[in-house]
Amino acid sequence: MEENLLPCTRDDEKLLPRRQNPMAGCLVAGAVIAIFLVLPVVLIIQQLLFADFTPPPRPETSVVVDGFSGLDGAATRVPRAFNLSLSVDNPRGSTFDVCVGGEAAVLYGGVPLATGLAEGRCVPPGGAWRGAIHAASGDVGLPLELAALMATEKRDEGDVKLEVRLISLNYGWYVRCTPILVGGAASPIPCTGHILKDQSDGIRRVIRD
Template sequence: MGAHASGTEPLIDDGGRGGGDGGCCSNARELFWDILPAVLGALAALVFAVPLLYWPYQMSFDNGKYPEYSVAVAGFSGLDVDAAAAGRATPTPTLLDPTFDLTVFIKEPRRWSTACVPRGTTAVVSYRRVRLASGPVPGFCGQNENATEVGNVMAWGTAVPVPRFARDTLADELGRGEADVDVKLMGPARYCATCYQLVIECKARLGRGEASPPCTVRYDTPTLPDDPARGRQQARKQLRTPQDSSE
């Protein structure tokens, strides 16, 4: 049998589909399966990249913004001005039982950050470096560009000795309505190499109940308190005389 004449029969049996479309579809399928892993990989990378890029982009709007803390003295008692004035000529300290009703504010201007007063914080109220009262502060936070406050934070002292210089000045300033107290919020102290203690220092006016100017915020490295037993041992050593040492 001779060779087929040109144009009489197809050289390749395409199963009745006609022409060369089968080879074209086969090549397209092979190309699809070849590029599918790359497409899936690109989609997976995009899924992981979007959150990583989105959050820094959102956080960039908070750059340069810082929370503000403030304190107000809503009420106070135990600062007997008459007794302080009557004792001006007496050099001995006056014993007071002061009580302060405080309100603590947090103004958080950032949307994607949170500022907190941690649980275990203590409020210390002082006047001219004389500690008058202290009390616990409940933990709370401010966030989402809002102002948050917590009231009825009580600080108190019992039989607090107030020296004459502070007593006289306090009586004068209370009489003029210009007495300020220092309020320090001291976070819980944890003792480790990388631990820090939040300290918020404010100056609040007595008698008006208005919020103080923005407080100063710092982070201190807490130090271990002195061992009372060790202190007593050192005191006994200092009290020993040379004669006792020779014996």
């Protein structure tokens, strides 16, 4: 018995499974891979374009001579004293604390005149601090040539430049400052910092107390 077969209609075609185009799948997979490969590169380029390569601001340490005594006759052996102000300015954007404190020495022409102690203090970024140092000595005299040079500079109202060394063993560094005793410098001269290192045994290491 023969069966009568009816032709397929369009509604029937919708029910039949469609043959997928393999090229479309490849395109989708390629697009996904491209996104994962290109997106990190785009993000890196964006960070480089908008990154701030400006170096961080440098902290500043300075010393000012507020007063002194015993320098009228620099060559004679008399007690000497210095009142110093130690200032630390650690601006915002700095990447580390600035720590000072320890033994301070006042020199002229490389010859020590007085010693004292500075209070230990760590100043964080965005902070500032000012401390006092009193340095004194016993009967210490300058060599005649240096005493004559100081007398000439004071008489001619020139810059009598001292040297202040602040050794901070607790923090592994020392600060060298050149404040003006008398003369024309109106603003403090920034100090320079140096890391204390020991290489006596061939190994370079920071000295700490």
